[in-house]
Amino acid sequence: MPTGGSHYSSPAYYYSVAAATTVGTMSLGWYLWNRPGKITPIVNLQSQTRELQDGSRICRYLKTDTLMNSLHPDALTLYECVRRGARVSNNGPMLGKRIKQADGSEPYVWLHYNEIIDRSVNLAHAMRYIGIPSGQSSFVGIYAKNRPEWIIVEHATYTFSNILVPLYETLGAEACVFSLNQTEIQVVFCDTLAKAKNLKEQKEQCMFLKYLVVMEEGITDEEKAAFTDVGLTLYGFSELETLGATAERTPIVPPKPDDLATICYTSGTTGTPKGVMLTHGNIVADATTLIYFKYTEVKSDDVMMSFLPLAHMFERVVQSVVYTNGARIGFFRGDIRGLADDIKTLQPTLLPVVPRVLNRIYDKAMSEVNKSTFRKTLFNAALSFKLREINHSVIRNDSFVDNLVFKKIRDQLGGKVKLMLTGSAPLAENVMNFIRCALGCVVVEGYGQTECVAASTITLEGDSTPGHVGVPSPCNIIKLVDVPELGYFARDNAGEVCIKGSNVFKGYYKNEEQTKEVLDEDGWLHTGDIGRWTEVGTLKIVDRKKHIFKLAQGEYVAPERIENIYLRSKFVAQAFVYGESLKTCLIAIIVPDPEVLLLEASKTLGVGNLSMQELCQREDVKKMIMDDLLAVGKAAGLFSFEQAKDIYLASEMFSVENDLLTPTLKSKRPKLKEHFKPQITSMYAKLD
Known part of the structure; x- marks a missing residue:
C-alpha cells in the first residue's frame, strides 16, 4: 500500500491514471473502429429502405424515386458492354481456360477482349x-x-x-x-x-x-x-x-435496349417449360445491383471463376458486370470433381456460388474441427472473435486468428476472394457466419427469379445480420400483397413478394395465359414467394404461396417451408413433405446424409458397418432421425399439424437423372408423389 505523503496518494496521480486509461480506451476503440477492412455501409443499416406512396419499398441508396437502368451510359446493351470492357481494360485479358503445357503444368491461358x-x-x-x-x-x-x-x-x-x-x-x-x-x-x-x-x-x-x-x-x-x-x-x-x-x-445490326437478348426456358415442376423473354435492357438493368458494392467494386484487375451454368441468368448477369468493367473470367474445366483445383489455380477475387457449394465447404471443415476437443475449442474461439469483427463491419483476412485458424480454408479458394455472391436457395445462418469468418471477404446473398433476370434484392456490404435477403435492387421496387388464405397481410408488413422495374421480363414466349398469371396489367411480377419486411427495412422470405394445400381439419400447409426447416437437421440431405386434403396429417420422404448417418449409426446405435440401404430399413435408425426432425421442427416454431407424423427413409438421392428434380434442382412434386406412391399409401394406412 502507498504510505502517507507518497505521490501515489495525491489527487494528481489518480487524475493522471484516469486520463491515461481514458486515452488508452479511446485509442483502442478508435483502432478497433478504424482498423484495416472497416466497411462504411452505403445506407444506415437500421433503416435500409423507404416506403413509397403506393406502399412499395425502394433502397435508401437511391435519393429520388427514379430507378436505375444501367451502370454506364455507354453500355446499354450486352453488345455495348463487351466493347466497353475492351476500352477500359485497354484490350486486356477477358476469358481464360486451363491448357496443359509440355512440362505437365496446366495454367490458365487468356484470350483478350478484341x-x-x-x-x-x-x-x-x-x-x-x-x-x-x-x-x-x-x-x-x-x-x-x-x-x-x-x-x-x-x-x-x-x-x-x-x-x-x-x-x-x-x-x-x-x-x-x-x-x-x-x-x-x-x-x-x-x-x-x-x-x-x-x-x-x-x-x-x-x-x-x-x-x-x-x-x-x-x-x-x-x-x-x-x-x-x-x-x-x-x-x-x-x-x-x-x-x-x-x-x-454485311452491315452489322447491333441490338437496341428493348430488343430481346435471350429466352431462358424454366423447366417447371409440372407441364411444359416456359420461355422467359429477357431484353438487353432487362439484363443491363439487373446488373446495376452491383453498384451497391463500393468496398468490393468490380475493377479491371478482378478475376471471376465461372462454373455455375451459363444457362442460368445468375451467372450471366455477374459475367456481364465483369466484362463491362474490363475484368477477367476464368472457366472451370467442366468436371465438378476438379473444381477445387481450378479455383485454387485461378485465385479468383469474385466468386458467384450457390448454397450447396458453401454447405460442402462448411461440412468438410466441420468434420475436421470435430476430430478433437482442442480443435473444436480453438475453432469456436476464433469464430467468436471473427464474428465480433464482422458485426462491427470489419472485413479482413490478415489477423493473427485468420492466419492461425482459417488460412488453410482460404487458400483452398486461392486466397484472394474479396466478394462472394450467393443465391438460388436460402443459406443457413451457421453456414453464412462460417463462410464470412473463414474467408474474410464480403459475402452477400441475393433473391430473385429468372422472370426478373436474377437479383431483385441483395444484402449490403457491412450488414452481417443473417436470415434476410437484403434490399431491393436499384432497378426495381418491391411491394407485399395480401395472401389471406395463409394469414399474411401487407398491413402487417407481410405478403406475396411483387416486383416492378426495368429488370422484369416481357412475358413467356408464345404463352399469354401463363404470362397473365404472374405479370399483372400494372407491370408487377407476382413471385409466389411470401416475404416479410424486417424492422430495419430488409426483406425476409418466409413462405411459399404455391404448393399450399388444406388438411382435412381446415389447416393450410406450405410443404416447402417445412422441408426447408427439416433440412436443418444434420441427418437430412433431401426432404419431400406430403399431405392430402382428405388426411389430417403430413408424412415425409427423407433422404439421409450418408456421411452423417453412417457416423451416427456407428456411434449411437453401433451399426456403422451396414450399407445406406440397410440402415434406411432399420426402425431404430428411423426413430433416431424422426426424433431429430421433431426437435428441429419444434425449435423452428412448427405447429403440431405441420410436423410429419411418419417418415420413409430413401437411400437414393432425388436427382435430375431419375426425373425427381428439375434442371435447376427444384423438386418435381407430382413426380415424387408418383415415385413414392407405395410408401405414401403404406404410411397413411398405418396412421389411419
Whole structure:
C-alpha cells in the first residue's frame, strides 16, 4: 500500500491514471473502429429502405424515386458492354481456360477482349453465310458447359440482333424438343459431339433444325455424313469461324435496349417449360445491383471463376458486370470433381456460388474441427472473435486468428476472394457466419427469379445480420400483397413478394395465359414467394404461396417451408413433405446424409458397418432421425399439424437423372408423389 505523503496518494496521480486509461480506451476503440477492412455501409443499416406512396419499398441508396437502368451510359446493351470492357481494360485479358503445357503444368491461358470480339463477329458473319437471317426473328441455340466458346457464341448472336436460347445440359429430351420447336431454331452450338448426336436422335421431331456446330476438335467426314443422312449439316466450330472470316461482310445490326437478348426456358415442376423473354435492357438493368458494392467494386484487375451454368441468368448477369468493367473470367474445366483445383489455380477475387457449394465447404471443415476437443475449442474461439469483427463491419483476412485458424480454408479458394455472391436457395445462418469468418471477404446473398433476370434484392456490404435477403435492387421496387388464405397481410408488413422495374421480363414466349398469371396489367411480377419486411427495412422470405394445400381439419400447409426447416437437421440431405386434403396429417420422404448417418449409426446405435440401404430399413435408425426432425421442427416454431407424423427413409438421392428434380434442382412434386406412391399409401394406412 502507498504510505502517507507518497505521490501515489495525491489527487494528481489518480487524475493522471484516469486520463491515461481514458486515452488508452479511446485509442483502442478508435483502432478497433478504424482498423484495416472497416466497411462504411452505403445506407444506415437500421433503416435500409423507404416506403413509397403506393406502399412499395425502394433502397435508401437511391435519393429520388427514379430507378436505375444501367451502370454506364455507354453500355446499354450486352453488345455495348463487351466493347466497353475492351476500352477500359485497354484490350486486356477477358476469358481464360486451363491448357496443359509440355512440362505437365496446366495454367490458365487468356484470350483478350478484341480477340473475343473479332471471333464473335466472324462467327456472326458465318451464320449469315449459312442462311441464318439477321434480326429478332432468328434464334440461336447453345447446348454446352461453360467455356470461352459459349461467350463467343453469345456475342455472335447479339452482333446481328439475334436471340440466344440456352439449352440446359440436363433438360429432358421432351422439353428440349419443345423449346427448339417453339422458337423455330435452325442452328444449335454444342460443346461435344455426343450432345450433337443427342439432338440428331431428335431430328424427326425438330422440324426447323438444320445446323449443328461442335466446339470440340476432330470431327471426321464420316461423322458429318451420318448427320447429312438425317437432314442435318454438321460443322466444327473453328471451321465455321474460318468461313465467317472469309465470308462477304454485311452491315452489322447491333441490338437496341428493348430488343430481346435471350429466352431462358424454366423447366417447371409440372407441364411444359416456359420461355422467359429477357431484353438487353432487362439484363443491363439487373446488373446495376452491383453498384451497391463500393468496398468490393468490380475493377479491371478482378478475376471471376465461372462454373455455375451459363444457362442460368445468375451467372450471366455477374459475367456481364465483369466484362463491362474490363475484368477477367476464368472457366472451370467442366468436371465438378476438379473444381477445387481450378479455383485454387485461378485465385479468383469474385466468386458467384450457390448454397450447396458453401454447405460442402462448411461440412468438410466441420468434420475436421470435430476430430478433437482442442480443435473444436480453438475453432469456436476464433469464430467468436471473427464474428465480433464482422458485426462491427470489419472485413479482413490478415489477423493473427485468420492466419492461425482459417488460412488453410482460404487458400483452398486461392486466397484472394474479396466478394462472394450467393443465391438460388436460402443459406443457413451457421453456414453464412462460417463462410464470412473463414474467408474474410464480403459475402452477400441475393433473391430473385429468372422472370426478373436474377437479383431483385441483395444484402449490403457491412450488414452481417443473417436470415434476410437484403434490399431491393436499384432497378426495381418491391411491394407485399395480401395472401389471406395463409394469414399474411401487407398491413402487417407481410405478403406475396411483387416486383416492378426495368429488370422484369416481357412475358413467356408464345404463352399469354401463363404470362397473365404472374405479370399483372400494372407491370408487377407476382413471385409466389411470401416475404416479410424486417424492422430495419430488409426483406425476409418466409413462405411459399404455391404448393399450399388444406388438411382435412381446415389447416393450410406450405410443404416447402417445412422441408426447408427439416433440412436443418444434420441427418437430412433431401426432404419431400406430403399431405392430402382428405388426411389430417403430413408424412415425409427423407433422404439421409450418408456421411452423417453412417457416423451416427456407428456411434449411437453401433451399426456403422451396414450399407445406406440397410440402415434406411432399420426402425431404430428411423426413430433416431424422426426424433431429430421433431426437435428441429419444434425449435423452428412448427405447429403440431405441420410436423410429419411418419417418415420413409430413401437411400437414393432425388436427382435430375431419375426425373425427381428439375434442371435447376427444384423438386418435381407430382413426380415424387408418383415415385413414392407405395410408401405414401403404406404410411397413411398405418396412421389411419
